Amino acid sequence: MRPKLLNELWELLFPRICPVCEGRLLPDESFICTECLIEFPLLRFEKTEDNKMIRTLWGSIPVAHAVSIFSYRHHSIYHNLLLQIKYRGNAKLAQQMGTWAAMQIRDLALEEKVDVIVPVPLSRRKQWERGYNQAYHLALGLSKVYNLPIRKWLKRTADRQTQTHMDATQRMENAKGSYEAKIPVSERGKRILLVDDVMTTGATMIACSEAILKVDNTAEISIFTLALSK
Numbered sequence: 001m002r003p004k005l006l007n008e009l010w011e012l013l014f015p016r017i018c019p020v021c022e023g024r025l026l027p028d029e030s031f032i033c034t035e036c037l038i039e040f041p042l043l044r045f046e047k048t049e050d051n052k053m054i055r056t057l058w059g060s061i062p063v064a065h066a067v068s069i070f071s072y073r074h075h076s077i078y079h080n081l082l083l084q085i086k087y088r089g090n091a092k093l094a095q096q097m098g099t100w101a102a103m104q105i106r107d108l109a110l111e112e113k114v115d116v117i118v119p120v121p122l123s124r125r126k127q128w129e130r131g132y133n134q135a136y137h138l139a140l141g142l143s144k145v146y147n148l149p150i151r152k153w154l155k156r157t158a159d160r161q162t163q164t165h166m167d168a169t170q171r172m173e174n175a176k177g178s179y180e181a182k183i184p185v186s187e188r189g190k191r192i193l194l195v196d197d198v199m200t201t202g203a204t205m206i207a208c209s210e211a212i213l214k215v216d217n218t219a220e221i222s223i224f225t226l227a228l229s230k
């Protein structure tokens with residue numbers, strides 16, 4: 001451990017920034033400032049009856065469990081978190097958020113409800129451009145807490161346009177058939193937790209689930225996203 005004075009000097013030279021409000025972090029704040037943590041727009045649903053995620057996917061794919069940690073509007077400062085892990089190269093933050101998120105929903109005991117974690121993949125080109133897959137780093141953070149294996153069973157085959165400015169129907173069309181699953185025969189019938197950073201219309205989750213169920217219709221799908229966009 002660094003002595004206190006050295007710590008202070010370190011903070012002065014390399015100030016740590018809160019990824020939400022972009023203010024300076026105090027030495028005892030871990031990665032989000034206390035103020036932003038207090039105001040955090042946490043979601044805590046998991047029950048089937050009032051679960052917005054499950055309702056969104058109703059009729060498309062069977063989902064056993066679905067959980068999202070927070071909701072945000074496009075102009076909210078909490079959107080910064082997603083921009084940081086997606087576009088600003090902050091893979092470490094993605095992993096920290098994964099661990100933090102898992103701790104927030106510790107009482108749901110997801111580790112007893114799923115067997116493996118499967119991150120939603122990026123296309124090869126996007127992964128190369130970005131240098132990492134934020135969903136994989138979120139999964140790393142989750143697996144640390146849950147002690148569950150991560151399986152890269154999904155591949156994004158089609159490299160279509162970014163979905164940011166598309167409406168629900170366009171997103172559905174864009175994602176459809178864009179994923180392919182490869183699951184070893186010995187691993188069939190697992191309870192899979194699909195992990196992604198954000199869910200908007202559910203198009204990606206539906207396309208990924210369809211790809212999985214196509215090769216293994218005995219698999220059970222649950223979904224986890226860090227955020228739910230309003």
Ligand SMILES: [Zn+2]
Nearest residue numbers: 018021033036
């Ligand atoms: Zn902050």
